[in-house]
Amino acid sequence: MNEARPRLAPASYDAVVIGAGLAGLTAALRLAEEGQRVAVLAKGVGATHLAPATIDVLGYDDGPVDSPARALPEFANANPQHPYRRLSINLIRASLDWFKSRLCDHGYRGGLDQNFLVPTAVGVAKPTALVPETMAAADLRQGGRFLFVGFRGLKDFFPAYLADNLARAPLPGGASVTTRVAELSPPLGLARDVSAAGFARRFEQADFRESVLVELGRHLMPGEIVGFPAVLGLDRAREVWQELEIRLGHPVFEVPTLPPSVPGLRLYETMTGALRREGARLVVGTTVAGAEGSGNRLEGVVAHNAGRPLTYRANSFVLATGGFASGGLQLDSSGKVREPVFDLPVAGLPGPDEPRFEQGYFDEHAISRAGVAVDASSRPIDSEGAPVYENLHAVGATLGGAVPWREASGNGLSLASGYAAASAILEVTS
Amino acid sequence: MPTLETEVLVIGGGSTGAGVARDAAMRGFATALVERGDLATGTTGRFHGLLHSGGRYAVKDPVAARECVVENEILRRTAADCIEDTGGLFVSTQWDDPGFGDEFLKGCRATGVPVEEVSVAETLRQEPRLDPGISRAFAVPDASLDPWKLVSACTRSATEHGARILPYHRVLDLDLRDGKVVGARVNNEQNGEELQIRAEVVINASGAWAGQIASLAGCLVAVLPGKGIMIAMNHRLVNTVVNRCKPPSDGDIIVPIRTVSVIGTTDTRVADPDELEVTQAEIDEMLDEGEKLVPGFRKARALRVWAGARPLYTPDEVADTRDVSRTHTVLDHAKRDGVGGFITITGGKTTTYRLMAEHAVDAACEKLGVDRPCTTHEEPLPGSEDERFYWLGARVRAQEPVPGSEEIICECELITRRGLIEAIARRRPTGLDDVRRRVRLAMGPCQGGFCIYRATGILHAFEHLDHQAANAALVDFLQERWKGVQPILYGDQLRQARLDDWIFQGLLAVGHLPE
Numbered sequence: 001m002n003e004a005r006p007r008l009a010p011a012s013y014d015a016v017v018i019g020a021g022l023a024g025l026t027a028a029l030r031l032a033e034e035g036q037r038v039a040v041l042a043k044g045v046g047a048t049h050l051a052p053a054t055i056d057v058l059g060y061d062d063g064p065v066d067s068p069a070r071a072l073p074e075f076a077n078a079n080p081q082h083p084y085r086r087l088s089i090n091l092i093r094a095s096l097d098w099f100k101s102r103l104c105d106h107g108y109r110g111g112l113d114q115n116f117l118v119p120t121a122v123g124v125a126k127p128t129a130l131v132p133e134t135m136a137a138a139d140l141r142q143g144g145r146f147l148f149v150g151f152r153g154l155k156d157f158f159p160a161y162l163a164d165n166l167a168r169a170p171l172p173g174g175a176s177v178t179t180r181v182a183e184l185s186p187p188l189g190l191a192r193d194v195s196a197a198g199f200a201r202r203f204e205q206a207d208f209r210e211s212v213l214v215e216l217g218r219h220l221m222p223g224e225i226v227g228f229p230a231v232l233g234l235d236r237a238r239e240v241w242q243e244l245e246i247r248l249g250h251p252v253f254e255v256p257t258l259p260p261s262v263p264g265l266r267l268y269e270t271m272t273g274a275l276r277r278e279g280a281r282l283v284v285g286t287t288v289a290g291a292e293g294s295g296n297r298l299e300g301v302v303a304h305n306a307g308r309p310l311t312y313r314a315n316s317f318v319l320a321t322g323g324f325a326s327g328g329l330q331l332d333s334s335g336k337v338r339e340p341v342f343d344l345p346v347a348g349l350p351g352p353d354e355p356r357f358e359q360g361y362f363d364e365h366a367i368s369r370a371g372v373a374v375d376a377s378s379r380p381i382d383s384e385g386a387p388v389y390e391n392l393h394a395v396g397a398t399l400g401g402a403v404p405w406r407e408a409s410g411n412g413l414s415l416a417s418g419y420a421a422a423s424a425i426l427e428v429t430s
Numbered sequence: 431m432p433t434l435e436t437e438v439l440v441i442g443g444g445s446t447g448a449g450v451a452r453d454a455a456m457r458g459f460a461t462a463l464v465e466r467g468d469l470a471t472g473t474t475g476r477f478h479g480l481l482h483s484g485g486r487y488a489v490k491d492p493v494a495a496r497e498c499v500v501e502n503e504i505l506r507r508t509a510a511d512c513i514e515d516t517g518g519l520f521v522s523t524q525w526d527d528p529g530f531g532d533e534f535l536k537g538c539r540a541t542g543v544p545v546e547e548v549s550v551a552e553t554l555r556q557e558p559r560l561d562p563g564i565s566r567a568f569a570v571p572d573a574s575l576d577p578w579k580l581v582s583a584c585t586r587s588a589t590e591h592g593a594r595i596l597p598y599h600r601v602l603d604l605d606l607r608d609g610k611v612v613g614a615r616v617n618n619e620q621n622g623e624e625l626q627i628r629a630e631v632v633i634n635a636s637g638a639w640a641g642q643i644a645s646l647a648g649c650l651v652a653v654l655p656g657k658g659i660m661i662a663m664n665h666r667l668v669n670t671v672v673n674r675c676k677p678p679s680d681g682d683i684i685v686p687i688r689t690v691s692v693i694g695t696t697d698t699r700v701a702d703p704d705e706l707e708v709t710q711a712e713i714d715e716m717l718d719e720g721e722k723l724v725p726g727f728r729k730a731r732a733l734r735v736w737a738g739a740r741p742l743y744t745p746d747e748v749a750d751t752r753d754v755s756r757t758h759t760v761l762d763h764a765k766r767d768g769v770g771g772f773i774t775i776t777g778g779k780t781t782t783y784r785l786m787a788e789h790a791v792d793a794a795c796e797k798l799g800v801d802r803p804c805t806t807h808e809e810p811l812p813g814s815e816d817e818r819f820y821w822l823g824a825r826v827r828a829q830e831p832v833p834g835s836e837e838i839i840c841e842c843e844l845i846t847r848r849g850l851i852e853a854i855a856r857r858r859p860t861g862l863d864d865v866r867r868r869v870r871l872a873m874g875p876c877q878g879g880f881c882i883y884r885a886t887g888i889l890h891a892f893e894h895l896d897h898q899a900a901n902a903a904l905v906d907f908l909q910e911r912w913k914g915v916q917p918i919l920y921g922d923q924l925r926q927a928r929l930d931d932w933i934f935q936g937l938l939a940v941g942h943l944p945e
Binding site for chain 2: 051052060064121124125126155156158164169170183190256323325326334357361362405406408409
């Protein structure tokens with residue numbers, strides 16, 4: 001970076017959000033729809049592209065969770081550092097309702113009272129609170145007869161392995177599932193190695209769908225529910241999914257598979273589209289590396305893009321850079337953990353002589369709960385419990401206290417904490 | 431109990447055992463080899479991958495250096511497909527006495543190691559990541575050697591000459607009759623069945639475990655396992671083998687091998703070759719030493735750490751295992767202990783595996799009263815007939831004519847679905863870790879984050895596994911991988927590992943697979 005070059009004139013906003021995962025996009029969209037002028041600064045696309053686009057609020061505690069609403073109070077008591085301890089059930093519920101109405105094109109179903117059980121790509125019946133309409137027919141709670149469809153040329157989905165496990169998945173109330181598999185060879189031209197997104201684009205073409213429908217028609221048996229890998233279209237997923245259901249005359253659903261996640265791409269496109277329509281500015285490909293402020297008030301952040309630093313001024317700031325997976329937290333080779341944008345205090349770290357990781361892969365590792373601690377207004381706090389900046393809020397996987405991939409709580413935490421931070425900012429503003 | 435009759439029984443499936451089996455089979459002996467686990471999983475599969483020029487031993491261990499000179503030249507002709515001709519450098523860093531270079535040159539010349547001093551400028555042009563503060567550099571014919579390919583080629587050749595190769599067969603007992611070893615009782619670790627093997631000569635080629643095997647015949651063989659740790663970095667920080675020009679010490683070699691580079695090593699005496707703990711202090715030492723050769727080493731991604739146990743044979747107690755000669759020893763237990771039909775070959779190093787095998791089979795010939803000459807110094811290994819070294823770009827080259835024409839299952843290592851299935855079909859693997867060694871599955875930066883789900887699905891379908899076996903393959907792989915990655919998780923590699931956690935524990939919920 002050439003610091004000697006003249007700086008660009010600062011840009012001014014009501015709120016600046018750093019990070020474009022679900023948490024950052026949620027906070028930004030909530031603020032923008034309330035009339036705030038918002039800028040989202042992101043290094044790249046967020047973890048939406050990695051996750052299945054279901055909203056998992058709390059899937060596992062000791063075992064699978066039936067009802068997040070019922071389980072959450074006890075869960076929060078047992079995990080005093082967990083972000084859910086701060087976020088009331090009503091707020092979580094409000095965030096889900098908001099999300100469902102904002103994403104009405106995705107037809108999200110479900111809620112906080114009862115988890116769905118949907119198959120993962122290895123055939124585990126996984127609890128989740130909200131699913132897009134394209135995944136709703138997967139619900140395993142009542143059992144059923146399922147046919148899983150695989151495609152030659154798609155290396156990220158193995159329906160036979162899925163089906164073998166799913167037929168043995170323990171289900172509540174003794175519900176029983178039978179599974180079958182159909183391996184199709186749709187026309188791919190010369191291509192032999194097609195990504196999930198590549199299949200999704202092909203599914204938006206009528207002749208490709210037609211050939212799948214014809215081939216699949218020969219395999220179907222009456223009463224079967226049909227599971228596809230999550231590749232049923234990008235922009236026009238609803239259209240594709242509905243056509244398959246109508247033409248096959250069977251319920252159809254998608255099973256999420258390896259990243260990049262097609263349902264995640266759809267979620268990202270819808271949310272960023274809504275943001276732009278609300279007049280927010282989205283800058284992807286920029287690194288925020290520095291803050292300007294006086295005392296405990298943050299006045300601006302310095303973003304590096306196009307080779308020149310640019311200061312974004314705002315009244316409030318939201319840190320949504322994620323955890324270790326996204327670079328929002330960093331561990332160096334000497335064992336030091338750092339939050340790289342504001343150098344915020346990181347809580348929940350093991351002591352210098354304690355191991356960071358356990359010997360068993362599936363054990364809970366000491367470092368997993370490390371993250372930024374926040375106050376009731378979602379503001380990062382120091383070891384004394386005082387806010388580091390009065391107008392900086394932290395959301396999503398940057399927060400400490402949770403092990404979201406184990407708890408199946410990732411998108412739920414991002415959504416609720418993003419929603420909560422926006423509410424706190426709006427409260428101060430009004 | 432089923433019985434297998436053979437003339438020569440080899441115990442140990444590392445490079446030495448595989449070399450002995452091939453040599454014995456090529457000399458016309460009915461031969462069988464037993465290995466308690468997969469082939470090349472003891473010391474051979476856990477070394478840094480350096481084919482020595484002899485330079486490392488030139489000053490202190492001239493006997494070992496001379497052996498390396500000869501074997502290096504032989505392997506370049508007979509095992510070319512297992513070798514990448516990277517060349518080697520010995521460099522004097524700011525922390526090394528430049529005067530040692532003269533001693534080094536003298537030692538190389540005395541032992542026949544081809545050596546040439548090269549200018550610092552030329553060295554830095556060749557290896558621009560090296561610390562520009564180096565004061566001297568010497569070029570030697572070091573190279574990198576793929577241990578899995580080597581053992582695989584040896585056992586394939588042995589099989590072609592009629593040998594029976596039995597991985598996952600653990601020796602339970604040696605059978606002694608009238609003061610002579612006449613065979614062994616082994617356990618098939620895959621199905622639990624026992625097998626009786628009758629042999630005229632038993633060759634103990636179990637390396638660091640040689641003392642344990644010898645004790646089954648009542649013989650005392652003092653093998654000191656010398657632990658060495660190694661760390662694989664996520665790409666080739668250097669393209670030439672780089673050694674520090676100083677008396678051999680810890681963390682003074684970086685070997686570019688395939689898609690990664692490996693820094694090594696340490697040398698600590700341990701009691702049990704199966705208990706090789708890696709400490710944080712040892713890791714820090716590797717990283718600090720790496721920093722002296724390649725500045726910024728600590729910021730590079732460390733993929734995996736492991737430890738191997740050198741078999742250091744010593745009739746007497748020594749304080750420092752590094753002072754034990756790296757040459758090998760053949761023990762005829764009839765002469766030494768009055769136990770007939772039993773030979774131990776131990777010590778040595780992978781670079782001299784062929785010579786070790788030759789000496790061991792010579793001893794067997796003597797016992798059997800026959801004179802059959804060794805030909806392994808002339809006969810190339812399968813795949814090496816055209817004497818062409820392997821090169822890093824080979825897998826890319828294979829994909830280039832029609833990109834996208836094959837499914838790439840492991841993007842890091844460019845393994846196609848066809849290549850994976852061939853590897854599974856050729857030697858029915860016990861798990862995905864075996865497949866990993868065959869084709870380098872999951873050895874790249876993501877350490878299986880993407881390919882292991884795919885490989886599990888392919889293994890499940892191809893081998894008609896039931897759900898339990900497929901799940902065990904997946905879960906065991908994740909656990910085995912974790913052992914090697916967790917001690918060095920930091921920086922971007924922790925970021926990668928966390929993505930893998932999201933895939934396996936979040937997206938797939940592998941922790942909740944049915945029973």
